[in-house]
Amino acid sequence: MAIKEIEQDLLRPPQPPGPMRWIRENLFSGFINSILTVLLFPAIIYLLYQISKWVLFGANWQAVSQFPMLFAVGQYPRDQIWRVGFIFSGLMFMLGISWGRWGGLLKSIALAAGSFLLLIAVLPVQHPQLDMTMRIYLGSTILLILVGYLIGNNTRLKNAIIIAGWFVIPIIGIVLLAGFEASERIPPVQTTLWGGLLVTFLLAAGGIILSFPLGVALAFGRRSDLPVVSGFSTVFIEVIRGVPLVTILFMFSIILALFLPVESRIDRLVRALMAVTVFSAAYSAENVRGGLQSVPLGQIEAAKALGMGKLHTTVFIVLPQALRAVLPAIVGQFISLFKDTTLVVIIGINDFLGIGRSIINSDPEFVQMRTEVYIFMAVVYWIFSYLMSLASRRIESAMGIESNL
């Protein structure tokens, strides 16, 4: 009997450590550790107290709360704002459909977006820009997400159509935002009026979507056995990686026009997008090249043995393995692209950061609130990049890739 008890005791899995044991092991495991804890703990408490006191009582958030629309879309004409709302709803609808079809990470994103919209829609404050129309719009967008979910979940919509939707809606969106020359209903809106998060996301998303294929092409170009192609790709990649993004931005905003026919004019925002794309493509190319090198030669030989042509081998054998291997690096590149879009402020484009700066400079009263505005912007940027890195970690673990950091 007694022996059996002991045996059972030994066989029992180790118990998770209790709170006291956890504290002893992680905070007071030695003399130096104990001193550190004793010194750090009050310091952290004091810091947190001061920060929360300032956020709740000391800070004046007026400069932020007064202009939610300015931060969102910049100077975009207010009577034309429905266009932005239309595109936003369209994207949310696509998000809902994708959630219904694939779930997983998209579910978290959709739920987070939906609850954020709900939170704003029912916010119990009086705000001129949060009137009934706005609240109804937000509510119907939430409904759209849910409808999308049901469609994605219950219908036999082809995956290809959903993916195509993700490409078509932004393109329709940009055309709609720009407007039509001849139209009275949808007059053209100069890109100088576009601003805020709209421009930040436009640059980031546009840059990601355009730079990736360009990067893949450059990576193949660099490995090509045509000397002109590989030489051109190599020089292109190395020159762009060797100079700062500011240089590229100025190149595209000042110098590019000199190398094009005199009569051609490229829009300012498009030039910025081109600069961001080209910059990011050079870095993506190096990442992809690393992936291409990691694909074992045997894979290519096996594909050849099966009678696959060069194109098929590349598309179906080499590229999937290469991209999978370097996915963490590619997502990391996208995150830094998102952060790098702030640099367009330097060439005078009013992205999210630019709007914040112009609000501060618009009124001496707001100059006093610059701390609040900058902290607000830092928090917004932080949330988006943190979400991206969180998403990348989720994708990595789902695909069984170990990040090397």
Add this chain to the structure above:
Amino acid sequence: MASQKTDTTAIPFYRDERILKIIAQIVSTVVIFGFLIWAVANFLKAADARNMELSFGFLKEAAGFPISNPPIEYEAGMTYGRAFVVGLMNTLLISGVGVVAATIIGTLVALARLSSNWLLSRMALVFIEFHRNIPLLVLLFIWYFVVFSFVPPVKESLVWPGPTFINKRGVYITWPRLTEAGSTFLILSIIGIIAAVIVFIILRRRRKYTGKNTYYMPISIVLVLIFCVSGWFLSGGSPFQLDIPFLKGFNYQGGLRLTPEFSGMFLSLSLYTAAFIAEVVRGGIQAVNKGQIEAARAVGLNQLQVLSLVVMPQALRIIIPPMISQYLNLTKNSSLALAIGFQEVFAIGKITINQAGRAVPVFGLIMITYLSLSLLTSFILNIYNRRIQFVVR
């Protein structure tokens, strides 16, 4: 065997890989060069129409703009070339100081992150996640427009130990300056250091081949000390003089002055890069096999020896390559100083374009500068990298 005849039907030329290759070669050449020629032709036409000058002659013309706190002598009347050199010095200065600070802070944060103390490790994590997810430009604006705007005016300067005075005009640090008698000391010290390095290398090599302890470390330290002390006495009087900042009129004089622009750029750049370096260092240290540490302990090495002889040499191999790219990133990111008016190469270039026109030569100069900095750094560090990589026998 011999009777087997190969199929002699010729492959059509559009399926013959050898011919296809040649065609691809020609097409790609025509497309790429055609595009380049088209662009250059457009440019020449535009240059002709606008009467643009493409020479670098403007570098000898007088630049009308001032540069605050130049590292070498500069006045508004000096040439554009001189202004450009000043900008280059500023870039090198901020990158050099930034690299050193970022490395030190990053390593400390990485060690804190690996600490067995939960609080310390979490604080390091907060530091890393905070800096990694905020755009550098936002961080720079926070330091320069927010933190430095709360610094008191000159009359009410903050006094930190040193004494260091911090006010709206900048940071004034007490700095040991070489006196005139100090040159003897300086020369002798340099000779001493060179001699010590030579002795160090020779003795260490001897130990490597003979296995006998040659005490290379203490000998070379003593050598440096001997030269320094004799230099101190030979120079007659103290070779250094403490240059203490003092209030004169409305401003501080003397000491080492760091402008708010420099300080803001320096702080944001080094903290931002430190967060990335911390992750690199942590990754490198964690990648060292645990068995290596246990084995080192088992043969009787103490904690310090384990770290310096077993962990670090292996971790460095993993750390160095990503570290190189972080250093290069820092150097390139220093161009953001343009946004707050710290006059490094890019800012000077931009002023030159605004004043003297000639966008193309100035841009060429800027790009060549950054490219050669990048190439030089990666060249030097690659040599080092090659030396410490595994030698596979």
